[in-house]
Amino acid sequence: MTDPDDGDDTPTSLGEMPKAIGVDTVKTADLKANPHNPRRLFDREPMNMLKESISKVGILVPLTVYKAKGSDHYTILDGQRRWMCAQELGMREVPINEVGEPTVAQNIVTMFQIHKLRKDWELMPTALKLQVLMEELDEKRDKQLAALTGLDVAVVVRCKKLLWYDEKYQEQMLFPEPESRVKADFFIELYPIVTDKLVKKADGFKKGRTIDRMLDKYQNKGSGIKAITDFRIIKQHLTAAAKANKVTRIQKKFQEFLDDDTLQIDHLEINAAAVQKKSKVLTRTVTRLTEELAEIDAMDFYGEEQLWLALERLRDTIKEKLKEADRREPQKRKG
Numbered sequence: 296m297t298d299p300d301d302g303d304d305t306p307t308s309l310g311e312m313p314k315a316i317g318v319d320t321v322k323t324a325d326l327k328a329n330p331h332n333p334r335r336l337f338d339r340e341p342m343n344m345l346k347e348s349i350s351k352v353g354i355l356v357p358l359t360v361y362k363a364k365g366s367d368h369y370t371i372l373d374g375q376r377r378w379m380c381a382q383e384l385g386m387r388e389v390p391i392n393e394v395g396e397p398t399v400a401q402n403i404v405t406m407f408q409i410h411k412l413r414k415d416w417e418l419m420p421t422a423l424k425l426q427v428l429m430e431e432l433d434e435k436r437d438k439q440l441a442a443l444t445g446l447d448v449a450v451v452v453r454c455k456k457l458l459w460y461d462e463k464y465q466e467q468m469l470f471p472e473p474e475s476r477v478k479a480d481f482f483i484e485l486y487p488i489v490t491d492k493l494v495k496k497a498d499g500f501k502k503g504r505t506i507d508r509m510l511d512k513y514q515n516k517g518s519g520i521k522a523i524t525d526f527r528i529i530k531q532h533l534t535a536a537a538k539a540n541k542v543t544r545i546q547k548k549f550q551e552f553l554d555d556d557t558l559q560i561d562h563l564e565i566n567a568a569a570v571q572k573k574s575k576v577l578t579r580t581v582t583r584l585t586e587e588l589a590e591i592d593a594m595d596f597y598g599e600e601q602l603w604l605a606l607e608r609l610r611d612t613i614k615e616k617l618k619e620a621d622r623r624e625p626q627k628r629k630g
Contacts, residue, residue: 419468422454535568
């Protein structure tokens with residue numbers, strides 16, 4: 296789903312876009328919300344600020360609207376918040392800029408292009424409309440969708456991750472009250488965990504239960520997940536265990552972490568995986584130091600007493616560690 300795009304980068308054709316008809320003033324009651332508006336959440340605080348501004352100076356920017364064939368009402372392409380404020384303020388008329396009726400795909404694309412994913416938009420409603428657009432145009436390539444909508448490719452990829460979740464979780468991102476709403480970032484950061492091969496192939500794995508338990512842990516901050524960035528640490532542990540070929544062990548530890556709210560993320564660290572990682576770092580350090588020492592002329596550094604003392608300590612430490620390794624080797628062979 297998030298793999299790089301293949302094939303032609305040319306955006307899917309939308310056909311001829313609707314033409315402008317003209318500016319006018321219409322009754323507030325003659326307008327209706329656009330069913331294809333990517334924006335579904337209108338938090339109270341910013342709405343109150345806009346309402347106060349309109350009450351002082353009126354609506355300065357006309358709403359962009361169209362009239363569907365056979366309809367008595369105008370449908371809003373741009374300006375739903377202004378219209379909602381006008382209703383609350385009891386304004387009888389609002390200024391409009393009428394355009395021709397668009398197709399469903401043109402409707403959604405036009406609204407994306409108008410808004411360019413404004414800062415206060417929630418991502419889940421945007422993802423749902425992106426899904427409609429993908430179905431209407433039979434287009435799933437990230438670059439093409441970004442070109443059509445004006446969204447960044449990264450935003451398109453994030454939207455697709457949200458669409459992977461079941462409707463139950465999508466609805467949690469659409470709760471009207473901000474304090475009850477689960478942020479999209481939680482599900483985006485969780486996505487690499489619940490789609491990880493080791494997690495999915497574990498005995499008894501259930502997608503819904505894993506998501507529910509992670510959400511419980513996150514909402515109860517003392518239960519192992521203090522911030523959504525902790526999911527990145529969990530992913531690191533999973534990746535390190537896979538590289539160390541400790542699949543069964545990390546699957547068991549992950550299940551224990553899910554079940555036990557007293558366990559913290561460090562429970563997922565597997566010693567062999569941690570050792571392998573440290574070994575790679577040390578190997579690079581020793582190799583670099585060996586190369587640097589081989590290049591110097593000892594006589595040039597003859598008077599640098601601290602350097603030679605440090606090298607002697609290094610030599611003694613290396614000899615001791617090699618002896619320890621030699622003592623352990625027969626034990627390993629016996630085992």
